[in-house]
Amino acid sequence: MNAFFAAVEQRVNPRLRGKPVAVGGGISKRTVVAAASYEAKALGVKTGMPSWEAKKICPGLIMVAGDMSKYVYTSKVLIKMFNNYTDLVEAFSIDEAFLDVTGTRARFGGEVKIARDIKKRIMERFGLTCTVGIGPNKLLAKLAGELRKPDGLVVIDFEDVPEMFERIPVSELCGVGRKIEGYLAEMGIRTCGELRRCPGRILVGRFGAALGESLYMMGQGKDLSPVVPGWREEEAKSMGHSYTLPKDTFDLDIVKNYLLHLSEQTGRRLRRHGCRGKTVHLYLRYSDFTGFSKQKKMEDYMDDGWDIYSSAVRILEGLDLRGKAVRLVGICLSSLIKNLDQISLLEDKESKKKVLRAIDEVNDRFGEFTVVRGSLLNTELHEKIGMVPFRSSLRR
């Protein structure tokens, strides 16, 4: 999708159309730009930019508080739409998906016809534009999707690769981030064509077997990774939540309060997936963007927010903030096991399970946090933008 969150907001509010719009956490200076409209992008606003900086570059910028419910709903409808053409649909992010139409394209008149059809349907249903990239593998399809925005349709065949790669910067390849781009530049590799000509042994020597081999394959325009549909996805390896506080704080009690909220959310998510975790990871980010991170393996597997919180507090004990204000709090559980519900010999453990089940039932029926611990009543977590547990955050 093109400038997805911003485009949705421009559809929702017609007065925003044609204007520079950025979607973030609201009008607060602490938020970052989660998405910028094409009008804002043209004026230099970029995704991930702090909102104060975006406003400085573009004083006329309209900051809009994002609303995840719209974006998640739209994304789900799109995935359903894609499933009309193939069951091999991989949700790559909230606004990107891979479709493997190898086995079904003939039925729908070919891949280009499918792409045109999808673009038309998205426009009719939501009034949104999208760019479709078509290629013989995910790497080339993704690259094709990046080449013409907005509202593009680009096809790359294997035969196009040698000529096309000569003029495409290596950073356009999915999987080549800023760091790798820098390392490649040190080796004199700036375009995909230069990567293509670099012998595999040199790349393996510089980056190691896994990454070196992968970069070599990228240079050749090859990608063997399959389209992995949701129903074939691996189980999450960890689950957790993080939250940027509305205000930086030196007060550990405030940090603990948010930690309890996040622990409850994590516990709820674990129980929904029938999982329990044993290793607790706690992380804090300070106002200077340095951080504290520590993990601890606990004696027992857990899925209760209070147990998770108590474990995190044990990690937190003795931490000296040394005059550093906390900006973000995060908690995550790993070493997960699924469907372990052994009856305990201890009566209080069984009682606690019943209470949790009852609370979950109430919250399932009336909405999240309908029943909460009293200590949470003072702590409200505003909805976050740009961090969607779409597949599963903090996984692998």
Place this chain on the structure above:
Amino acid sequence: MPPANINKSIQVGAIFRSGAIHPKWFIWDGRRYGVKEVNYTWRMSKGLAEIHFFSVSDGINSFELSFNSREMTWHLTKVHSQ
């Protein structure tokens, strides 16, 4: 200016046709607003209730209406001022 959160129960005239809801008018503070255009629709779950959202325009302003399908109630949730 961010949209004003209203969250007020309102009366809405709507057509339910082929599994879709089409709001046609609503009454807010005694004034009737005709829906000229439905800009966007989306849904979300709140517990067992499904909330249907409609961003609509009366030709001048944009409003966000919501319909709770469990309680069968309509609300005016937001008014877009910008």
